[in-house]
Amino acid sequence: MRDVVVFIEHQGGTPRRVSLELATHAHELARALGGKACAVVVGAQAAQAAEVVRRYPLDRLYVAADEEAQAFAIEPEVAYLESVARTLGPALILVPNTMLGRDVGSRIAARLGAAIASDATEITIEGGRVAVVSPKLGGLTVTTCAFKNTDYGVVSVRPNVFAAREGEAAADVVPLAKLPGTVYRMKIEEEVVEEATELGVEEASVVVSGGRGLGGPEPFTTILHDLAQALGGAVGASRAAVDAGWIPHSHQVGQTGKTISPKLYIAVGISGAIQHKVGMRTAGTIVAINKDPNVPIGEFADLLVVGDLFQIVPQLTKKVREAQAVLA
Amino acid sequence: MKIVVTVKLVPDTSADKRIDPGTKRLVRSGVETVLNPFDEYAIEAALQLKEQLGSETTVTVCSMAPESGKEVVRKALAMGADDALLISDMALAGSDVPTTAAVLAAALRKHGFDLVLCGTQSTDAITGELPGMLAEMLGIPGLTYVRKLEIDGTTVRALRETETGYQRVSVSLPALVSVTKSINQPRYPALKGIMAAKKKTIAVQTLAEIGFDQPVGTDGAKIEVIALAAPAPRGKGRVVKSADADEGAHVIVEFLKEKKLL
Numbered sequence: 001m002r003d004v005v006v007f008i009e010h011q012g013g014t015p016r017r018v019s020l021e022l023a024t025h026a027h028e029l030a031r032a033l034g035g036k037a038c039a040v041v042v043g044a045q046a047a048q049a050a051e052v053v054r055r056y057p058l059d060r061l062y063v064a065a066d067e068e069a070q071a072f073a074i075e076p077e078v079a080y081l082e083s084v085a086r087t088l089g090p091a092l093i094l095v096p097n098t099m100l101g102r103d104v105g106s107r108i109a110a111r112l113g114a115a116i117a118s119d120a121t122e123i124t125i126e127g128g129r130v131a132v133v134s135p136k137l138g139g140l141t142v143t144t145c146a147f148k149n150t151d152y153g154v155v156s157v158r159p160n161v162f163a164a165r166e167g168e169a170a171a172d173v174v175p176l177a178k179l180p181g182t183v184y185r186m187k188i189e190e191e192v193v194e195e196a197t198e199l200g201v202e203e204a205s206v207v208v209s210g211g212r213g214l215g216g217p218e219p220f221t222t223i224l225h226d227l228a229q230a231l232g233g234a235v236g237a238s239r240a241a242v243d244a245g246w247i248p249h250s251h252q253v254g255q256t257g258k259t260i261s262p263k264l265y266i267a268v269g270i271s272g273a274i275q276h277k278v279g280m281r282t283a284g285t286i287v288a289i290n291k292d293p294n295v296p297i298g299e300f301a302d303l304l305v306v307g308d309l310f311q312i313v314p315q316l317t318k319k320v321r322e323a324q325a326v327l328a
Numbered sequence: 329m330k331i332v333v334t335v336k337l338v339p340d341t342s343a344d345k346r347i348d349p350g351t352k353r354l355v356r357s358g359v360e361t362v363l364n365p366f367d368e369y370a371i372e373a374a375l376q377l378k379e380q381l382g383s384e385t386t387v388t389v390c391s392m393a394p395e396s397g398k399e400v401v402r403k404a405l406a407m408g409a410d411d412a413l414l415i416s417d418m419a420l421a422g423s424d425v426p427t428t429a430a431v432l433a434a435a436l437r438k439h440g441f442d443l444v445l446c447g448t449q450s451t452d453a454i455t456g457e458l459p460g461m462l463a464e465m466l467g468i469p470g471l472t473y474v475r476k477l478e479i480d481g482t483t484v485r486a487l488r489e490t491e492t493g494y495q496r497v498s499v500s501l502p503a504l505v506s507v508t509k510s511i512n513q514p515r516y517p518a519l520k521g522i523m524a525a526k527k528k529t530i531a532v533q534t535l536a537e538i539g540f541d542q543p544v545g546t547d548g549a550k551i552e553v554i555a556l557a558a559p560a561p562r563g564k565g566r567v568v569k570s571a572d573a574d575e576g577a578h579v580i581v582e583f584l585k586e587k588k589l590l
Binding site: 011073074075098099100102103105106107109110111113114115116117118119131135136137139140141142143144145146147148149150153156185186187188189190191192193194200202203206242248249250252255256259263264273274275281282285286287289293298299300301302303304305306307308311312314315316318319320323324 | 341342343345346347365366424425426429451452453454455456457458459460461463464465469470471472473475488489490491492493494495496497498499500508509510549550551552553554555556557558559562563564565566567568569570572573574576577578579580581583584585587589590
């Protein structure tokens with residue numbers, strides 16, 4: 001493996017932050033491997049996304065500004081990434097550990113007969129050998145894995161673990177022509193954006209989650225939403241809240257939901273049973289608000305405030321906004 | 329129509345798993361093995377399709393698992409699946425995700441299928457990579473994160489969850505679909521189903537029987553674990569009983585400032 005190739009995920013031309021984190025880290029990895037740091041951006045608004053990605057320290061940026069890519073799910077991204085990987089030869093391919101990133105990563109690995117390592121929180125290179133560190137079993141153990149018998153290695157990287165830093169805009173921009181003979185089958189008939197202003201829980205650096213203690217769907221869209229917004233974060237939920245139908249499953253944190261590592265996790269009215277704990281115990285800082293001083297979450301939260309969440313949360317939102325006003 | 333649901337056997341999700349420091353492996357003794365909870369939604373989706381499409385539709389459950397997993401897989405038959413296929417081979421221990429997908433692909437090709445249904449991810453490894461990989465290896469479209477599914481002739485119509493909302497997508501059969509928890513509420517096996525399941529067939533096949541001759545297990549894996557470490561311990565933090573909302577909020581804000589999070 002010599003070159004590093006980053007799959008850039010973007011939303012209508014706006015790259016997701018995790019893509020920029022990978023574009024930044026690719027530089028370091030490529031230097032250690034003695035190759036080039038490359039990235040691939042695909043879609044109708046690829047050129048717009050490329051303008052942003054160019055500010056990061058890449059050697060080469062492949063741009064597939066393909067209108068057709070907008071009309072099909074997953075397949076165009078995989079097809080262009082595959083063509084770049086085959087052109088470059090043995091490479092380390094980085095995808096974000098997000099819904100789309102996992103889809104692209106698993107398929108590109110299948111097509112290239114590549115090794116795949118999931119949910120990396122650290123990537124090291126020693127003597128040309130790539131080692132991938134990732135928490136497993138919900139953070140119960142941390143494994144270091146190496147690739148073997150393979151030309152290509154795919155790594156899905158957890159958002160929020162690497163810094164995104166702009167560098168010299170020196171990347172060669174390489175436009176990609178339409179791939180002849182490629183047929184896409186998964187036709188998108190309608191794309192609906194429900195929460196345009198919110199980041200997903202996997203990517204947000206702050207997650208404010210609600211559980212059974214919220215008592216119904218309404219507090220998720222009012223007091224919890226307001227606090228998440230004040231902190232620039234996303235709204236998460238426990239299994240109990242999702243199973244009760246108070247909030248969609250895409251917000252669920254835990255063993256049967258998402259495993260996340262935000263810088264700050266605020267658990268509101270969540271007991272913190274093992275099934276929830278495995279989804280968030282690698283968060284930087286955990287704050288819990290609960291009426292019960294003996295909830296399990298108190299055993300591993302950095303701060304547990306015991307009191308009435310319906311009173312504390314709005315007050316907290318107010319104080320956060322005041323503190324931010326002073327700082328600004 | 330031939331529907332195949334792929335399932336995985338996992339340790340009970342409510343158990344607090346631990347690693348044996350000596351063997352560096354997951355301690356499985358004393359922990360019950362269950363059907364991966366995500367896969368129950370795929371089974372339920374298959375059964376609902378069978379109910380709609382009529383008796384010519386069959387639902388087969390397929391798993392790469394040791395023969396001892398038979399009784400766990402029987403739960404899917406008790407729910408209403410017609411039969412099951414286990415790919416069991418001593419050589420498979422230690423296989424990675426690409427090998428697992430390749431073995432399942434070989435088994436499915438041999439068995440035949442129109443629609444493959446999967447759960448979104450397993451509760452033990454949580455990689456979520458198998459459905460996409462399996463679709464690629466079978467050379468069929470793979471719709472992931474599906475929360476609504478309809479079959480109309482040979483057309484599959486689905487709502488796919490995305491990070492920001494959803495997509496309405498359509499493909500032609502044969503296809504693979506992985507479903508999320510939002511799609512349905514899996515049924516509990518009824519007594520009648522449990523009794524009927526005792527007579528249903530669980531075929532057990534080896535790699536040779538499905539015609540798979542690639543390297544498997546740790547030999548076939550393209551990834552190896554070179555180190556295992558315990559994560560940094562997460563101890564009990566501060567507990568503050570707040571007299572009122574103002575005090576509670578104040579404690580949190582000061583704490584966030586102290587941690588430079590505000």
